[in-house]
Amino acid sequence: MSDCIFCKLASGEIPTDMVCENDLAAAFRDANPQAPVHVLIVPKAHHDNILDNVDAQTLAAMTELVGEVARREGIDKTGFRVIMNTGADAGQTVMHLHMHVLGGIEMGEGLL
């Protein structure tokens, strides 16, 4: 999608702090981190969110990057949280499917 910021970051059209990527998905640091480790994992193809006809291959590619991000960021042993905000009540602000990977701090039970 031509005016979508995450499309541009995932494709490399706009440079970003990329952590890792594969053929179908990219992982880069959140511009406004909410934890010591805060990485976004997005598909390279545009989908508004998880309700937008996301194919299994794309989800698998995104999930593969969860483990890779955790290992690269050193939070695979301590633990982390994965969040996928969907729609208004969840506070989705960027309408391009993304997972938040949050870690590097003890988060407790909180909302989840």
Ligand code: 5GP
């Ligand atoms: P949402 O609230 O939609 O689940 O999360 C969107 C996230 O994208 C926010 O945490 C916000 O900080 C991040 N974000 C918004 N614009 C940019 C950007 O241009 N670059 C990066 N790296 N992150 C962004």
Ligand code: ZN
């Ligand atoms: Zn997009």
